[in-house]
Amino acid sequence: MAVETPNRASEESASLSGVLTDPGWNGRAEYEVAADEALRRRPTLTVRNRLMLMLSLFFLLSLAVTIWSIHTLSTVRDSILFLEVADDYTSEIQQARRYEKNYLLYDTNLTDALQHASAAQRLARDNDGKIRKVMGTQAVAAMHQHLDEYHSLMVRIGDTKTPGTRADLEAQIRYHGNEAGEFAKRFVTTERAKVEARLSLAQRVLFASIGGVLLLTVLVANFFARRITSTLRRFAEHTNRIGHGDFTPIMPMRKYRDEFTLLAVAINRMVQELDRRHQILIESHKLRALGTLVAGVAHELNNPLNNMMLTAAILKEQYDELSDEDKLEMVDDLIGQTERSRKIVRNLLDFARESETKLEALDLAEIVDETAHLLGNQLKVKKVKLSVVVPQGVPPVHGDQQLLNEVLMNLIINALHVVAEGGEIKIVVDPEREDGFVALDVIDNGPGIPNHIIGRIFDPFFTTKPKGTGTGLGLSVARGIVQKLGGSLTVASSPGHGATFSILLPVTGIPSDISSRT
Ligand SMILES: Nc1ncnc2c1ncn2[C@@H]1O[C@H](COP(=O)(O)OP(=O)(O)OP(=O)(O)O)[C@@H](O)[C@H]1O
Ligand SMILES: [Mg+2]
Incomplete structure (x- = not known):
C-alpha cells in the first residue's frame, strides 16, 4: 500500500x-513591501565590483612584488658592477705590490709598480660612483687616501737614496699598499655575501609570491564559485517552493545588494502577481463547489418545503375535524421542517461566507x-x-x-x-x-x-x-x-x-x- x-x-x-x-492576510501585502524595501535598502556591492576589487588587489600585490624584485635586481646589478671593478682594482693593487716587492728587494720594476698603482687609482676614480654606492663615502675616501699615499710614497722612494728615510718610506709604502688592497678585499667579501643573500631572498620571495598568487586564485575562485552557486541554489529552492504554492517573498540573506538582488526583486514581483491570480483561482474553485452544492441543496430543500406544504394544507382543510393534539403535532412538524430548512440554508451560507478563522x-x-x-x-x-x-x-x-x-x-x-x-x-x-x-x-x-x-x-x-x-x-x-x-x-x-x-x-x-x- x-x-x-x-x-x-x-x-x-x-x-x-x-x-x-x-485573518491577518492584509499583513501579507505589508510583508511583501517590507521584503522589497529590505532588498533595496542595503548598500550596493555587486559581484562585478567584488571581482574588480579582488583583481585590483591581485594587481597591487603583483606590482609590489615586481617593484621589489626590480629594486633587488638593480641593487644586485650595482653589486656585480662593484665586484667587477673591485676584482680589477684588487688585481692592479696585487700587481703593484708584487713589483713594489721586486723594487724593494732588487731595485727593479718601480715603473711597473707605479703603473699598476696608477691604474688602480684610475679605476677607483673612474668608478667612484659605483664603489661609493656599496662602500659608502667615508670608506671610499679612506681608500683613495691610502692609494694616493701609496703612489706618492713610491714616487718619493724612487728619488730617495738616504737609507734611514728609505726604510721609513718602505714601512709606510707597505702599510698604505696593504690598506689600499685590504680595503677592497673586505668589501668584496661582504658584498659577495650580500649578493648571495639578496639573490636567495629574491628567489624565495618569487616562489612565495607564485605560491601566494596560486593560493589566492584558488581561494578567490572558490569564494566566488561558492557564493554564486549557493545563491543559485537558494534561488532554485525559492522557485521550487513557489512552484509548490508557497508565495512568501524572498527576504535578503546578505548584507549587500548585488546582481542577485535584482533577480530577487523581480521574482518577488512575479510571486506577488502569481499570488493574486492564485487567490482568484481559489475563489473560483470555491464558487464552483458552491454551484454543485446549490443544485443539491435546492433538491434537499424541496423535501421539507413539500412536507410543510402538505402539512399546512391538511391543517387548513381539516382544521375543524382535527383534535387539538393533532393540530399541535402538525404545528410541531411544521416547526421541525422549517428548522431543517433553515439549517440547510445556514450551512450553505456558512460555506459561502468569507469569515475570519474562529x-x-x-x-x-x-x-x-x-x-x-x-x-x-x-x-x-x-x-x-x-x-x-x-x-x-x-x-x-x-x-x-x-x-x-x-x-x-x-x-x-x-x-x-x-x-x-x-x-x-x-x-x-x-x-x-x-x-x-x-x-x-x-x-x-x-x-x-x-x-x-x-x-x-x-x-x-x-x-x-x-x-x-x-x-x-x-x-x-x-x-x-x-x-x-x-x-x-x-x-x-x-x-x-x-x-x-x-x-x-x-x-x-x-x-x-x-x-x-x-
Ligand atoms: N479519493 C480519491 N481517489 C483517487 N484519487 C483521488 C482521490 N482524491 C483525490 N484524488 C486525486 O487527487 C487529485 C487532486 O485532487 P484535488 O481535490 O486537489 O483536485 P481535483 O479534485 O482534481 O480538483 P477540484 O478539487 O478542483 O475538483 C485528483 O485529480 C485525483 O487524481
Ligand atoms: Mg477535489
Whole structure:
C-alpha cells in the first residue's frame, strides 16, 4: 500500500492555505513591501565590483612584488658592477705590490709598480660612483687616501737614496699598499655575501609570491564559485517552493545588494502577481463547489418545503375535524421542517461566507453530520452509500467549523467523483490512534491512487480530471487548513482498492463544559 507522507511541498502549500484563511492576510501585502524595501535598502556591492576589487588587489600585490624584485635586481646589478671593478682594482693593487716587492728587494720594476698603482687609482676614480654606492663615502675616501699615499710614497722612494728615510718610506709604502688592497678585499667579501643573500631572498620571495598568487586564485575562485552557486541554489529552492504554492517573498540573506538582488526583486514581483491570480483561482474553485452544492441543496430543500406544504394544507382543510393534539403535532412538524430548512440554508451560507478563522471546541460527529447532510442529494443521485462510524465519547477537537466543513466536503466530493455508482464511502472517527489527537478517515472503494501520482496529489493545481472540470486545489487547500489547525492530512492507497484520507486534529485544550457554555 502506497502511503503519501507529508513532504516539503505540501508543507509549503499549507502555508499557502494558511495565508488564504489567515485573518491577518492584509499583513501579507505589508510583508511583501517590507521584503522589497529590505532588498533595496542595503548598500550596493555587486559581484562585478567584488571581482574588480579582488583583481585590483591581485594587481597591487603583483606590482609590489615586481617593484621589489626590480629594486633587488638593480641593487644586485650595482653589486656585480662593484665586484667587477673591485676584482680589477684588487688585481692592479696585487700587481703593484708584487713589483713594489721586486723594487724593494732588487731595485727593479718601480715603473711597473707605479703603473699598476696608477691604474688602480684610475679605476677607483673612474668608478667612484659605483664603489661609493656599496662602500659608502667615508670608506671610499679612506681608500683613495691610502692609494694616493701609496703612489706618492713610491714616487718619493724612487728619488730617495738616504737609507734611514728609505726604510721609513718602505714601512709606510707597505702599510698604505696593504690598506689600499685590504680595503677592497673586505668589501668584496661582504658584498659577495650580500649578493648571495639578496639573490636567495629574491628567489624565495618569487616562489612565495607564485605560491601566494596560486593560493589566492584558488581561494578567490572558490569564494566566488561558492557564493554564486549557493545563491543559485537558494534561488532554485525559492522557485521550487513557489512552484509548490508557497508565495512568501524572498527576504535578503546578505548584507549587500548585488546582481542577485535584482533577480530577487523581480521574482518577488512575479510571486506577488502569481499570488493574486492564485487567490482568484481559489475563489473560483470555491464558487464552483458552491454551484454543485446549490443544485443539491435546492433538491434537499424541496423535501421539507413539500412536507410543510402538505402539512399546512391538511391543517387548513381539516382544521375543524382535527383534535387539538393533532393540530399541535402538525404545528410541531411544521416547526421541525422549517428548522431543517433553515439549517440547510445556514450551512450553505456558512460555506459561502468569507469569515475570519474562529477557533473553538468542535464536535466532529456534528461536523460530519452537517457535511453529509449538505451532500446528501449528490450521494443519492449516484446511489453512493455513506456510512459514518463515530464511537462514544470522542473529545472535542480544536478547529474552525466552517473550515473543517470545507475540508470534509473536499474529501467526500473527491471520493464521490471516483467511486462507481452504488459505491461506498465510509467516515470513521477514531480518538485512540494518536495521543492528543482525534483521527478521521474518509475511506472510499474507488480505483485508488496510482503510485506515480500519490506524492503529488496535495500539490496545488495537480489534477487528473479533464481540463475545465477540476482545479486541483481541493486537497492542497484541505491540507493547508488542517495543518493550520495544528493537525495533518495524509493519504494511503493501494491501486484497485480505494483510498483512505486521514485527518488528525488536535484535541481541544478548552474543557468541553466551558466551551459548550460559550
Ligand atoms: N479519493 C480519491 N481517489 C483517487 N484519487 C483521488 C482521490 N482524491 C483525490 N484524488 C486525486 O487527487 C487529485 C487532486 O485532487 P484535488 O481535490 O486537489 O483536485 P481535483 O479534485 O482534481 O480538483 P477540484 O478539487 O478542483 O475538483 C485528483 O485529480 C485525483 O487524481
Ligand atoms: Mg477535489
